[in-house]
Amino acid sequence: MIEFRMPTLGADMEAGTLVEWLKKPGDAVTRGDIVAVVDTDKGAIEIEVFDSGVIDRQLIEPGQKTPVGTVLAMIRAPGEPAGALPEPAGAAPEPAPTRARISPAAKKAAEQLHVNLDSVEGHGPGGSITVADVERAASGGGTVPGTPDRAIGMRAAVGAAMARSKREIPHVYLSTTIDVSPTLTWLKAENARRPVTERLLPAVLFIKAVGRACAEVPDVNGFWTEHGFAPGPGVHVGCAIALRGGGLIAPALHDVNTKSLDIVGREFADLVMRARAGALRSSELSDATITVTNLGELGVESAYAVIYPPQVAIVGVGRIVERPWVVDGRVEPRSVVTVSVSADHRAVDGRGAGSFLTAIERALQAPNTL
C-alpha cells in the first residue's frame, strides 16, 4: 500500500484545505492524475498523484485543513489485492455529489449559512462553487477571489518564507546591463509576421534565456538540502506572477531548456492565466529549480530578489530602457536591461554566478537560437 501525502506547495505554503476529491476509492489512478483540489491562500491548487495504482481509502474529508506531508489517501500498487487492510471507521467513500460543480464542503457551508446555492457564482476550478464563494454570498459581498483575508494570509506566508531565506541563505548578488536592441528588433519583426495568438512577450525571451543558461551552468539550477547542493532533475523555471487583488506566486514552467520558444510562450501564457484564476497544479508549485522575477513592467530599473528556498538562485529582470551606449567606439541610443542574479553562496561562488549571468546575456543576444 502506498501512502499518498499532501505534496509540498512551495516554501511559503504549509497547509491547504481539502475542497474535494476528484477520485473515489476503487478508482484507478496514473502518476500525474489530478485527484483532489485544495484551497490555499494562493487560490485553488489541483493535487496530482505521484504513483499509479488504485485508490484504496481516503483519509481526509473535504473541509479539513491539511498540513503538507499529511497522508491523504492509501493507494494500492498495481497487483496488490484489495482489502489488504481493514477499512478504518469513518473513511467510507463519500456519496457521489449530485452537482459535480459544488464541493461537498461548500454544500455544507451553504446549509450552515442558509445560502441558496443557485444564487452563488463559482470561482473555483472550472467555475465550481467553493467554500469561499459561499461565504462571500452569505456576507452579501460580490467581490471576486483575492479577498483581503486571503491577501493578508498570503502576505504573512511570503514574509515568513522570505525571512527564513534571508536568515539561512548567504545571498551573493551580481548584475549586468545587457544591450537588447538587436533582440528587440528581432522580436518586433517576428511578432509582425505572427498571428496575434502566437506573439511573444519579451518576458518569454528572458525565461528561455535563463533556461538555456541553467543548462550551461547547472550549479545554479537545483536545491539546497541537508546534504548540500542537489542539482535539479530538469530546468524548471519558476515565474513570479503578480495576482489580482495582491500577492504573488511563482509556479514552474517545466523543461524550459529543451522546449522551443513557441512552446515556452504558450505555456507561459497558460501558466499566468491559471495562476490568476487559481487553477495551478501541485507539481508547478513544488518543482521550480530556479526563479525569474520580472519587475520591469512596474518601471523598476533593476531588481535584486530574495531566493525562494530550497532553490539556490533567483534572477531579477528590470525595465528595458533607452540609454546612451558605446557601440564600436561610438555613442548610440540603445535599449538596455539590467539583469541580476541572487545566488546561495553555499552552493555557488561569485565566479559561477557570474558565468551564469554571462550565459544569460549570450542567450538573449542570439534570440534566433533560443
Add this chain to the structure above:
Amino acid sequence: MTRDEIRNAVVQALTSVAPEIDPQTLHADRAFRQEFDLDSMDVLNFVIALHGRLGVDVPESDYVKLATLNGAIDYLSGRLKS
C-alpha cells in the same frame, strides 16, 4: 457593426482579462493599462480576445491606439470599415 456593438465587444474583451473591472464605472477616456494595472500579458490577452470577438488582428505597432475605451472604439471602427 455599430459603435455600441464595438463598445460591448471591447468591454467584454477587457473584463475577460480583468474580471474585477466594473463596466459601469469604466471611464471612456482613461488609459486602462494604468487604471487597472494591466501588464503586457493582460494587454496581449486583450488583443487576442478582441481578435476572437471582432476578427480584427491588431498589429503590435497599433497597441498604443487601444489605450482607452474611446480610442479602441475609434480604431476598431476604422479597421472594421476598411
